[in-house]
Amino acid sequence: MSNPDQADNLDLLIAAVESQNSERIRVLLSDLHSADVAKLLESLTPEQRPAVWSEVSPTAKGEVLVEVPDGVREDLLADMDKETLVTAVRYLDIDEIADLIPDLPDDVLADVLFNVDKDARASLGEVLSYPEDTAGGLMNVDAIMIRENISLRVVIRYLRLRGQLPEFTDKLFVVDRANHLKGVLSVSTLITAPASDRVGIHCDRKPITLNAMDPQEDVAQAFEKYNLISAPVVDEQEQLIGRITVDDVVDVIRDDADHSIMARAGLSQEEDIFAPVARSTKNRAVWLGVNLITAIIASWVIGQFEETIEKLVALAVLMPIVASMGGNAGTQTLTVVIRGLSVGTITHANAWQVIKKEFLVGGLNGVIWALAVAMVATLWYHDYALGLIIALAMIINIVISALAGVILPFILQRLGVDPALAGGVALTTITDVVGFFSLLGLAALFLI
């Protein structure tokens, strides 16, 4: 989990910032990859960042801006004049410029567009015409295109003239005059097959192909499943418009995983750890507000049984146990089902089987922990009837919570709500309400 080099570098960098030694800062940064510089800037407070940012070389600034999360990027952009910004952006790939554009001021954008060549401007227009989280938004426009009636020797000669291949070029794209994708030729074949053979003989005519509007999750699944390094992207007319490379897909996978983890606490994966206190407070307050409503609903349920509690205070002492055990059992089921839905192993086709299984597991665990809690309660209060009631309440709550854990993600998905974001709150509301109501209700009926 730890990253000793990063910690050492950060220590040294903070020391250099505090002693205002800009020469030292430059030396510390000089050997680092832009991804490392981005991480260091993210690890600094907004007060420390300008001293470091000004020492990053003008041509490297663009790469760093691409790497940092949104919050940090805003912070860094605020400190840059137009000229530096245009220089920084000019050295980026088209797909990277496209990612930055939403954060760029209009006049900088105009200058950047003015400074790229006509072809690049057209390509940028193409990339920007698709939403950021689709294949079209992810693609780059550096695909090498060849015709199928030429020989491999000619292809190799063409590549020699062209010079170093773009990164992640494991295949060339075979197109006709109208740019329709006819197939792909792997670089491995290009090297190993007889040089006099024509491209057409060796071209794979059914390559895995992405459509510009495919969501990025599908792109990631295709890369994972078919072990791709690059894949062609076509528009609605089956014309090749770009290619996606595995490095961008790795970022999608990491972002997607971060989203699942952060969303559960109502956070964004783009959150800057040193965002201004006011902004962080506001971002988090919304989530706390939603949870407060949940908590008030649970309290209201308890409020309906004030008289019962007054007569038997032990209920107030024991009720959090029932609610919390239900919450934990439900969270386990919820986690399994949300993951199953997202990787595709749980679908409507086997939902009923999953419900049956989780009902049985919940039931068994309900009985086991009902017995344990009943024993604790009976020993604590020397009251068998109370032990019996809490055991019953536990079984009811664990079983209902387990079922809610299965069913909620399906309902939320159908409503178009992200289960990772809303599943936990919805589940807590149910487990608290059912937990308190079953214990206090049973007690009111049978004990008082």
Add this chain to the structure above:
Amino acid sequence: MSNPDQADNLDLLIAAVESQNSERIRVLLSDLHSADVAKLLESLTPEQRPAVWSEVSPTAKGEVLVEVPDGVREDLLADMDKETLVTAVRYLDIDEIADLIPDLPDDVLADVLFNVDKDARASLGEVLSYPEDTAGGLMNVDAIMIRENISLRVVIRYLRLRGQLPEFTDKLFVVDRANHLKGVLSVSTLITAPASDRVGIHCDRKPITLNAMDPQEDVAQAFEKYNLISAPVVDEQEQLIGRITVDDVVDVIRDDADHSIMARAGLSQEEDIFAPVARSTKNRAVWLGVNLITAIIASWVIGQFEETIEKLVALAVLMPIVASMGGNAGTQTLTVVIRGLSVGTITHANAWQVIKKEFLVGGLNGVIWALAVAMVATLWYHDYALGLIIALAMIINIVISALAGVILPFILQRLGVDPALAGGVALTTITDVVGFFSLLGLAALFLI
């Protein structure tokens, strides 16, 4: 999130299994990639699996076994005779066989080893000598090695003789007679540079190199940071022993993300959704047991204030609000810090800055929600003093919870405990205890 093709395939497959139509099952499976077959098998119940598994072609079975999670693999292996198993395993890569070996019966293992050639057996020994979660355990042994004093033309001629390159070959490895890694030659350079040049001129002498004992998290970070397709693995003597390819790294990243999500609910990422009920119950019961201890501690705190509650039942009604708001505020901080530690943006060097910031955010949110809850309580019970007490308790609990969210991951990490696994339980214990104690304690002091 959804995966319509998978759902359709699963529907059709379940129908075929239920009508015992093995011909239809074979047709449904015939066009699918082994990763898709693996996912379908995972989506079936253990009762449905044998009918499908027997229709998977003998040579494809190996790939499927590699793809399924541990629980499902055990289930499938139990159904296979030795001969089928030997056939299935024989077609796999060395690194894949190495991954399966812990699950293979001894006699099958002996047969597999007997059936691979001597070189492969030696390689397998090499891969197996490193832990599964290190670079050595992840590597494959299909690196193409060349000498630096030959010309690119000779390299191309050698590759032509050799035939199709191994998957993910973006570079060749330049070694001396003793197999010491001297550098790498990119395939792109091989194609584009003059054929008469020697390898030595174009070889990158400082490639990103992994050591066999590097943990897999570091491997994943290196691939993400330096956008690699493949990287050489060397042993302690700097001898090239294999290479790691990006497809295996993508699996590491996905597994790592799954682990973070599942561990929070005390689950394993290898859990089979249709594992036998008894086994699932047992796996989950441990976690529920740990959480029960937490809940009992919280109850014990409430138990100390029975008299206070008896005199003012409103406290029993309101106390879950204080505990739950603290829990949510703490979880947000905990999530931010665990992620920061794992990606390396939070280290000891800036821990104090993070604590300061989270203290301020917690304080502000504490005040905001204290006011809101105080209003609710005052309106509900028409009791200003009660409103004041609950407001104070809220501020105390939200601030302490936020601080606990920062500090706990550091403590757990130092103790060698995975914060993703234990952070939540530890935090809940603190937020419940502090929440109940502050509200009931303040009430006992000032209200009763």
